Amino acid sequence: MKKILQELINGNITMEEAEKKLKTMQIEELGDFAKIDTGRDLRTGFPEAILAEGKDDQDLIKIIQGCAKRGRVMVTRLEEDRYHNIKDEINFIQNKSLKVEYNRKARILLLKDGEIEKRGKIGIITAGTSDIPVAEEARIVAEEAGCEVLTSYDVGVAGIHRLFSKIRWMLEEDVKAIIVVAGMEGALPSVVAGLVDVPVVGVPTSVGYGVGKGGFTALNAMLQSCAPGIAVVNIDNGFGAAIFAATVIKQRIK
Known part of the structure; x- marks a missing residue:
């Protein structure tokens, strides 16, 4: 223009x-x-x-x-x-x-064409190692949207003791939103949302087998969560989760 x-x-x-x-x-x-x-x-x-x-x-x-x-x-x-x-x-x-x-x-x-100035922090957590590709998509997109990203992978409910120190670390670093990526039964976003006072974005992944194949079990579980404060995006949609979280952060740090 x-x-x-x-x-x-x-x-x-x-x-x-x-x-x-x-x-x-x-x-x-x-x-x-x-x-x-x-x-x-x-x-x-x-x-x-x-x-x-x-x-x-x-x-x-x-x-x-x-x-x-x-x-x-x-x-x-x-x-x-x-x-x-x-x-x-x-x-x-x-x-x-x-x-x-x-x-x-x-x-x-x-x-x-150079690095983008970072304003605001987003946390990204995965339930398992198999969920990392979707989380990495979210990380790169969030960084391109101008956010600093803190990650912690493979801290799902199967070994929930791994989760709490990572949540504490992210809150101490003042993240303004947390993206939680999970397949299988998709329980992790509900757990995280019950522990934090920032928006949680649930990303169901297509990781799973049997009734969980394709990610629909994880998607339905996140949509049915009893923990308030969760937004849910489409299956494997790390891109959409990052844009949503970055938009929330921009509103919070104005």
Whole structure:
């Protein structure tokens, strides 16, 4: 917006051209297969992320290229083999000021232009080691949203003695929200919510077997929790949990 207004002030474009650009600046079209929401950061506080699933490699590269023109880029649910398929072209097309980082567990690709200033703290806890990939997705997204993240993994109810010192540590560090990631029976968010005075975001994972297969048992358990103060996101949705927690924190530290 500043660039368009400066062009108008400098006499490089007419008033009508400036009006047209301002009306269309929030959507950038890439052929007939993608429309980049360039104004999402201003509207919601977090820029559009690129979901890799369902896109072929060449379309994905073009979308990354379009987003990289404006700065930082996040690609989610990008499997490691696909990253290796496109990484050479990513390195070629990237804005020279952007650094490429790929997290295998979180399945996230970042093109970064330096570190983001951190304001507010989020805690992330997992019930088991198998839940870590979803927690890592939440961690990276929360950090990209400008939050400092404290993590403690594999502290579920099967060995609940491991949990209490980690909860105390996070509260002493003044976390403003805690994301709790759990599969199987999904009990951990209820336990945590009964111990803390900050919002708890429950993330059910698809880790489980028998009636727990696919994560629906964990999801239903979290939705049915008798501990107040829990928000629940979709199965394996570390991204959504992080954005929700970061939004809560921004409201609390204004």
